[in-house]
Amino acid sequence: xxxxxxxxxxxxxxxxxxAPRPPxxxxxxxxxxxxxxxxxxxxxxxxxxxxxxxxxxEATVPAAAVMVGLGAFLTGLGVYDEIGKRAGMGAALPIxxxxxxxxxxxxxxRSEGLVLGVGARLFTIAGPVIVWALAVALVVAAVKTxxxxxxxx
Amino acid sequence: xxxxxxxxxxxxxxxxxxxxTVSVVGPREGQGPMSGWFDVVKxxxxxxxxxxxxxxxxxxxxxxxxxxxxxGVRRSELDFLLAGDLLNQIISASFAARTIDVPYxxxxxxxxxIAEALALGSALIDGGxxxxxxxxxxxxxxxxxRQYRFPTEFGxxxxxxxxWTATAAxxxxxxxxGKGKLEVTHATIGRVVDNGMKDPFDMGTAMAPAAADTIxxxxxxxxxxxxxxxFVVTGDLGAVGQPLADExxxxxxxxxEDRFIDCGKMxxxxxxDAHAGGSGCGCSASVxxxxxxxxxxxGKFERILLVCTGALHSVTTYQQGESIPGxxxxxxxxxxx
Amino acid sequence: MDTVTGLGLSSxxxxxxxxxxxxxxxxxxLDLTKLTGAxxxxxxxxxxxxxxxxxxxxxxxxxxxxGAAIPLPAFGHALVAGTLKGAAERGFxxxxxxxxxxxxTGLTVAILFGFTMAxxxxxxx
Numbered sequence: 001x002x003x004x005x006x007x008x009x010x011x012x013x014x015x016x017x018x019a020p021r022p023p024x025x026x027x028x029x030x031x032x033x034x035x036x037x038x039x040x041x042x043x044x045x046x047x048x049x050x051x052x053x054x055x056x057x058e059a060t061v062p063a064a065a066v067m068v069g070l071g072a073f074l075t076g077l078g079v080y081d082e083i084g085k086r087a088g089m090g091a092a093l094p095i096x097x098x099x100x101x102x103x104x105x106x107x108x109x110r111s112e113g114l115v116l117g118v119g120a121r122l123f124t125i126a127g128p129v130i131v132w133a134l135a136v137a138l139v140v141a142a143v144k145t146x147x148x149x150x151x152x153x
Numbered sequence: 154x155x156x157x158x159x160x161x162x163x164x165x166x167x168x169x170x171x172x173x174t175v176s177v178v179g180p181r182e183g184q185g186p187m188s189g190w191f192d193v194v195k196x197x198x199x200x201x202x203x204x205x206x207x208x209x210x211x212x213x214x215x216x217x218x219x220x221x222x223x224x225g226v227r228r229s230e231l232d233f234l235l236a237g238d239l240l241n242q243i244i245s246a247s248f249a250a251r252t253i254d255v256p257y258x259x260x261x262x263x264x265x266x267i268a269e270a271l272a273l274g275s276a277l278i279d280g281g282x283x284x285x286x287x288x289x290x291x292x293x294x295x296x297x298x299r300q301y302r303f304p305t306e307f308g309x310x311x312x313x314x315x316x317w318t319a320t321a322a323x324x325x326x327x328x329x330x331g332k333g334k335l336e337v338t339h340a341t342i343g344r345v346v347d348n349g350m351k352d353p354f355d356m357g358t359a360m361a362p363a364a365a366d367t368i369x370x371x372x373x374x375x376x377x378x379x380x381x382x383x384f385v386v387t388g389d390l391g392a393v394g395q396p397l398a399d400e401x402x403x404x405x406x407x408x409x410e411d412r413f414i415d416c417g418k419m420x421x422x423x424x425x426d427a428h429a430g431g432s433g434c435g436c437s438a439s440v441x442x443x444x445x446x447x448x449x450x451x452g453k454f455e456r457i458l459l460v461c462t463g464a465l466h467s468v469t470t471y472q473q474g475e476s477i478p479g480x481x482x483x484x485x486x487x488x489x490x
Numbered sequence: 491m492d493t494v495t496g497l498g499l500s501s502x503x504x505x506x507x508x509x510x511x512x513x514x515x516x517x518x519x520l521d522l523t524k525l526t527g528a529x530x531x532x533x534x535x536x537x538x539x540x541x542x543x544x545x546x547x548x549x550x551x552x553x554x555x556x557g558a559a560i561p562l563p564a565f566g567h568a569l570v571a572g573t574l575k576g577a578a579e580r581g582f583x584x585x586x587x588x589x590x591x592x593x594x595t596g597l598t599v600a601i602l603f604g605f606t607m608a609x610x611x612x613x614x615x
Contacts, residue, residue, distance in 0.1 A: 001344050002476075003362070008349035015350070015358050018396055020313040020429075022521040027310070031517035032510035035561070039509025040502050042556030047501065056552060060559040060568075061592075065599045067560055072603030075306050076611035084308020085426075089516035091308045092527050093534060094509065094560045095596065100308050101531070102600050106608035108304035111204040118608045122601065125307070125528045129562070130597070133535040137569030137589050140543035144570075145577055145585075198615050205615070295615045305615045309527040310520065352524065 031090035034083060038094040042067050064095050071096025075103040101125035161367070162341040162374035169278040170333030170489065172285070172326040173224035174442035177216045179294070179320030182431075182439065185421045190443035191321075192219060198295060198320050206244060209293035209322075212435075213238070213249035216324040217289055224285075224326040231255045232283035235274050237266035238291045238434050239318070240300060241467075245291050255287075263463030264360075264389050265343070266290040267323055267438035268482035271459075272340035274327045275484070284329055291322035292433025301353065301468060314355035316391045317427035319420055323438025325446075331489065334450050339375060339485040343367040345465065347478040353471045357394020357417070357429055360462040363479030364390055365401035368460055371483045372407055379409050383454040386445060387481070388437035388461035389417035391430035416440035437461045449488055456487035501555055508550070508557030531562055538563025542570040568592050 003011070045066045049059035071094075074080040080100045084091040091097050102122055109121035123130070157164045176191045183194030193215065200208040213236065221228065234253055236246035237260035250257040262269040270288030277283040295305050297318040303309050330336065346363040364387050372379065379385065390398055395415045402409060416437040417430035441459055448454045466477040512534075520530050538561075541547045547567035550558040558564060569589040576588020590597070 001346055002478075003346070003348045011348045011350075011362065014397060014400060018393070018400075019355075019358075020393060022313055024518075024521055027517050027521055028514050031513045035513025036506035036510025036557075039554075039557045039560045040506045042509075042560035043502050043505035046505075046556045046559065056555075057548075057571075060551065060556075060564070061595050063556060064559060064564070065595045068596055068599045069603050072600065072607050075308075076607035078306060078611070078614040081306045081308045085310055087308075087513075088310035089520055089527070089530060090510070090513040092310075092531060093513045093516045093562050095562060095565070096560075097308060097531070098562055098565070099600050099603060100306070101528070102604035103607045104304040104306035104308075104613075106604040107306055107611055107613045108299050110608045110612070111206075118605060121304075122604050122608075124304070125531070126600070128528065128532050129535050129565070132532045133539060133566045133569050134589055136536045137539045137542075137566060137573055138585075140539050140570050141573035141577065141585065141589075144543050144574065295613070303528075305613050 027088050030087045033090065034087035035090035035094060038091070038096055042094070067095050068099040071099030072103040075100045076107070098126060098129065101129070160374035161343070161370045162339055163272065163276060164339050165275055165279040165337060167279055167330045168336040168338045169275045169327045170330055171335040171337065171446065171486065172226065172328040172333045173220055174446040175216045175220040175223060175324045176439035176442040177212045177219070177322045178435070178439050181425060182319055182321050182420060185425060187420055187440060187444050190447055191439060192443070198293070205293055205295040205299070206240065209238065209240070209245040209291055209296050210248045212293070212322040213245055213289055213291045214252050216322040217249065217253050217287055220287060220324040220326050224328070226285045226326055226328065228255060231285050231287055233258060233274070233277060233286045234289070235260055235270035235286060236289045237261050237270065239263060239297050246289070262480060262482065263465055264292070264432055264434050264437065265461040265463030265480050265482050266434045267325070267441065268388070268459055268461035268484050271325060271327070271337060271484045272342060272482055275337040275340060278327055278329065286327045287324060288327060289322060289324035290434035290438045292318050292320070292435035294318045294320045297433060311428055312354050313428055314352070314358065314393045315428045316356055316389065316417060316430050316432035317421060318433040319431045319436040319439065321433070321435030321439035323435060323442035325442060334489055335446065335486055336489050337484055337486055339371070341367055341371040341374060341483040343481040343483070345478045345480050347476050349476045351471065351474070351476050353466065353477070355393065356389070356432055356464045356477070357391040358397060359464050359477035360479035360481065361390055361394040361397035362401060364398040364460055364462045364481040365405070367481040367483050368402060368458070369405045369407050371458065379407065379412055382412060382456050382458050385409050385413050385458045385460060387415045389430065389432040390415050390462055391417040391432065393429045419444070449486065452488065456485065459484050459486060504554045505557035508554035509561055512558070512561045512563065535562050535566040538566030539570050542567035565593060565596070
């Protein structure tokens with residue numbers, strides 16, 4: 001039986017009254033601390049490449065790549081999900097979280113084989129991120145080029 | 154022939170006995186408040202298997218093996234196996250049935266499956282189609298997680314309404330009247346109730362209206378009062394869903410007060426990071442087969458109403474924006490007179 | 491424009507605070523809406539691309555270093571910057587290929603490591 005609209009709305013009001021709220025302050029503190037700490041670690045690698053004389057724009061690339069490797073490795077060790085369940089977006093939003101989103105399904109679906117398991121499922125979460133980022137970036141760049149003329153970024 | 158059905162409720166003329174119950178659970182459940190009541194606690198969630206799915210299947214096989222030993226029902230005497238689980242195409246149940254090798258009904262009622270199996274099994278015995286029937290259902294945290302949500306190593310945060318799928322299997326051997334200490338007297342078969350809830354991380358809220366609907370139907374059909382029962386035990390409404398069901402029942406004039414308990418709230422404690430509580434076909438099955446059945450056997454409880462609740466959505470339906478339909482089946486279990 | 495010059499103490503403080511603050515914005519989005527973590531990740535990458543379009547992300551990296559370069563919006567920014575750079579240097583072909591060229595290192599490392607980890611480790615649940 002699908003409830004009629006009044007029943008549904010009355011139930012939604014009841015649910016809203018009783019629903020537990022996420023511990024917002026605790027989540028925010030965790031997200032800030034862990035997210036900040038991950039970025040500070042990233043700053044170590046960024047500093048390393050800057051000190052080797054790379055310009056900032058170039059140095060961010062290998063620094064991010066090292067962090068990706070680190071995130072993937074911590075996922076492999078089974079540590080990253082433990083961090084993530086407390087730190088929430090503090091662990092998911094840094095690029096280490098992107099690495100986690102690729103490594104975790106790759107590991108999980110290893111039991112379905114190397115091609116259709118690991119190969120296909122690797123992009124379960126990262127796929128949407130890449131697709132959306134690329135699509136929006138093309139639109140943004142096109143608009144910017146039309147409005148301001150070719151700028152070279 | 155006079156019908157033995159009133160409304161949604163079947164009354165068994167010759168109530169089938171519960172000959173034995175078995176629960177097999179994972180390590181987390183074995184550390185919880187129910188730990189002393191389980192028959193087997195596994196030290197790891199893989200059970201020495203190569204995949205989570207194989208591990209869940211193995212749990213079902215072990216539970217049924219042990220159940221046959223405990224009940225003294227040999228394979229040749231077991232007429233039907235009624236089994237189900239959460240996975241697509243109920244693979245844990247069907248693959249275990251391949252090993253157990255007796256005539257098999259595969260059931261899907263999501264987390265309500267064990268009550269559905271007990272109701273149908275009792276009907277088969279009372280109807281004269283079977284002497285011994287095994288009812289079993291299972292769930293596994295990691296098989297459910299990868300099917301319904303995210304890979305297990307994905308570092309995501311669970312909202313406070315989320316429930317933890319129990320790694321557990323519960324099995325019940327039903328037999329002829331008078332052969333066991335407990336009997337199944339009534340079964341109330343639930344309607345599918347959908348109040349338009351859509352959040353797959355809030356199953357309790359989605360299932361609570363179905364639970365209230367079935368419980369109210371049971372009292373209406375049987376003419377019983379809540380005080381006929383020591384406990385009305387829902388399957389896995391959890392800390393969020395159970396108060397909602399309680400509220401919905403009060404609006405219909407059914408006041409359960411502290412008779413109303415929930416397996417999902419009982420299987421873990423607050424330190425176990427299970428948020429709103431346990432869930433899964435194995436949650437109510439193992440708590441019934443362990444804590445509830447054993448307390449009934451020992452005479453600490455006289456009669457309980459087991460109301461197992463299920464959320465009947467799939468990943469496809471919620472991604473397509475459909476709401477989550479709920480179901481609840483109730484079975485009345487009491488000490489033989 | 492003040493640029494990050496390496497391992498000074500203030501560069502770590504800026505990375506920590508700005509990186510942490512971006513994560514807090516994402517956390518608030520997660521907790522105050524019905525979006526899942528995956529949705530929030532997509533949203534913030536898209537936001538990074540849009541902010542980059544207004545020319546604001548590059549200065550943020552110059553100020554906060556890894557604090558802006560490590561959170562996912564930087565991926566959206568890198569795609570936009572790469573696309574614009576490609577377009578300026580090589581016209582339409584550069585416009586099409588510039589985004590992925592700029593992000594190729596990170597993506598390749600992510601795919602390679604993800605694949606390797608799946609071969610080496612088993613999920614522990």
